[in-house]
Ligand SMILES: *[C@@H]1O[C@H](CO)[C@@H](O)[C@H](O)[C@H]1NC(C)=O
């Protein structure tokens with residue numbers, strides 16, 4: 440069923456209040472003004488899929504103010520407070536879209552990579568892609584987004600590890616990219632912006648990935664290569680599932696001792712379709728909120744893989760799909776105010792120390808000697 444959103448009537452997003460910059464404290468995102476822990480109520484925002492980023496046509500998902508204004512208004516109808524954007528062009532100006540989402544009360548999770556050649560790590564042979572031009576590309580994204588107060592975090596990689604085979608090769612490189620980004624931020628940004636990894640929910644490598652990135656090399660918690668956050672793209676709750684059958688209970692158990700915030704950087708299994716989104720009650724219920732910091736629904740626009748909440752038409756209008764209304768009804772059952780006004784625990788958590796024995800799966804990389812930054816390679820050689 441389609442519901443046409445008459446955009447002229449709907450008008451622009453309501454300006455709530457510009458957001459307060461969030462900080463990571465222990466395993467939570469914290470609003471430093473209120474001292475409350477923050478739950479991500481997010482949507483993946485990448486109109487056109489990966490083709491929505493097209494440097495040859497000066498196009499990416501956050502470069503057209505009219506589009507951002509239109510979509511911020513629709514996302515406000517859901518109660519969204521965060522968007523995740525995957526592929527961006529560091530040469531475009533994102534000021535208008537960033538300020539529209541900021542005024543609409545929404546944070547941004549930004550991926551520094553893209554699927555184009557030279558703009559992400561090659562997971563099986565990462566040494567063939569870890570070059571200065573690539574690292575510069577990730578720095579250019581940081582440079583482009585670092586001053587926005589509603590920037591929540593950067594993802595240094597997305598699903599680079601998808602099996603034990605890539606778990607054997609990629610981890611030191613992902614951790615090196617995280618280090619390079621954190622050093623760049625330390626030297627060039629006015630605040631500490633969190634950096635972390637967005638994992639595929641592949642259970643054979645999930646625990647090792649989390650530990651590989653959160654652990655402290657030589658026990659040094661402030662080691663620059665240590666991730667500030669850990670996120671997972673999880674599709675284990677499908678249809679009319681529950682806390683146990685979805686194995687959400689196992690994820691909560693796994694991540695209970697986490698030293699960094701953990702959240703779903705994607706969720707929303709679409710088999711069966713249309714979706715019923717009963718996982719919303721679980722994600723924002725008391726079983727999970729002490730361990731997880733919410734999640735990001737995949738995804739805003741309808742693309743070939745059929746996960747859309749809305750259909751974006753060529754003439755710039757948007758049709759709300761059935762999943763939009765269903766999701767809206769599930770969010771409406773939550774009390775957003777009480778959800779977002781739980782005092783942060785204030786707990787400082789000691790991360791595990793990196794060691795071979797921390798890694799469980801045979802074949803997953805357990806070497807914590809990281810590749811040197813490409814800019815220093817000639818000196819190191
Ligand atoms: C990377 O950026 C640095 C600093 O701006 C510059 O000196 C260097 O030439 C760039 N390298 C490549 C390969 O683009």
Ligand SMILES: *[C@@H]1O[C@H](CO)[C@@H](O)[C@H](O)[C@H]1NC(C)=O
Nearest residue numbers: 681682683688720721724726
């Ligand atoms: C919370 O966990 C209990 C015990 O596993 C389960 O019975 C209940 O359905 C869960 N609640 C939600 C909202 O998922």
Ligand SMILES: *[C@@H]1O[C@H](CO)[C@@H](O)[C@H](O)[C@H]1NC(C)=O
Nearest residue numbers: 611805806807808809810811
């Ligand atoms: C760990 O990785 C480093 C850097 O790639 C390498 O020099 C070293 O030989 C590796 N150690 C082991 C035990 O494989």
